[in-house]
Amino acid sequence: MSAPGPVGWRRPDPPMPVVSFVDLDDTLFRSPARGGHGRAVTVTRDGRPYSYMSPQQQQLFALLRRAGRVIPTTARVPEQLRRVRLPFDDCAICANGAVILEPDGARVSAWAKRVTDRVAGLSAEPEAILRLARSVPGGSDLRIEAVAVDGRPLMVDARHPERRIPPLRPWAREVRRRLPDDWILDRARDRALLYPRGVDKRSAVRWFIEHRVEQPALILGAGDRQGDHGFMAACDFAMMPTGSVLFEAAAPSDHG
Ligand SMILES: [Mg+2]
Numbered sequence: 001m002s003a004p005g006p007v008g009w010r011r012p013d014p015p016m017p018v019v020s021f022v023d024l025d026d027t028l029f030r031s032p033a034r035g036g037h038g039r040a041v042t043v044t045r046d047g048r049p050y051s052y053m054s055p056q057q058q059q060l061f062a063l064l065r066r067a068g069r070v071i072p073t074t075a076r077v078p079e080q081l082r083r084v085r086l087p088f089d090d091c092a093i094c095a096n097g098a099v100i101l102e103p104d105g106a107r108v109s110a111w112a113k114r115v116t117d118r119v120a121g122l123s124a125e126p127e128a129i130l131r132l133a134r135s136v137p138g139g140s141d142l143r144i145e146a147v148a149v150d151g152r153p154l155m156v157d158a159r160h161p162e163r164r165i166p167p168l169r170p171w172a173r174e175v176r177r178r179l180p181d182d183w184i185l186d187r188a189r190d191r192a193l194l195y196p197r198g199v200d201k202r203s204a205v206r207w208f209i210e211h212r213v214e215q216p217a218l219i220l221g222a223g224d225r226q227g228d229h230g231f232m233a234a235c236d237f238a239m240m241p242t243g244s245v246l247f248e249a250a251a252p253s254d255h256g
Pocket of ligand 1: 023024025027223
């Protein structure tokens with residue numbers, strides 16, 4: 001009897017297209033305050049280097065690009081995304097899902113219309129959420145600002161000026177208690193983002209997969225914080241940096 005050869009597995013033919021939805025900050029690169037080092041890949045508004053890509057992060061990006069399409073999936077608004085000096089050549093999901101860009105930078109209009117309709121139907125306008133966030137006890141110790149998309153406030157960003165976490169925690173608890181059901185507060189470490197339900201990375205990625213991804217496809221998602229979990233769940237496989245808040249949250253409870 002001849003020795004059994006490899007059975008069962010065969011490379012897919014034709015190969016399945018691969019689409020990766022990749023969060024940027026703290027996933028693909030980091031600022032020095034978060035341990036970022038290596039090659040500078042983003043700049044501040046006045047042109048100074050801000051975030052860095054380690055050799056491993058560079059290799060991961062190269063690997064995903066070689067595998068197929070890479071769709072940045074980021075809270076950065078389009079103006080901030082332009083300050084990322086990486087060769088993105090496909091669509092981009094930005095402003096935490098509020099905006100989807102075509103490869104040439106134009107808005108994906110079908111998605112833009114959905115977002116406009118959704119925002120028009122909100123029980124509380126972004127300005128009211130901004131006032132709420134500032135009025136909650138502890139709010140005056142934080143830097144709380146509206147995030148505008150196309151010149152209109154859409155989300156609220158809150159952070160501790162000295163990157164301290166404890167002052168943010170009780171504030172976030174209280175904001176959540178008072179927040180209308182159609183708004184979400186996503187807090188990770190020293191920063192929180194408030195955004196309308198349905199105008200988020202998860203909704204944008206799901207829409208994108210349905211309308212802009214040829215099926216069948218292998219869909220990968222990479223992110224670093226709880227707010228990324230929703231869009232990663234829309235993918236076939238999820239990837240996160242070790243050391244990220246999301247990875248830490250996945251630690252078995254009986255270990256350490
Ligand atoms: Mg991130």
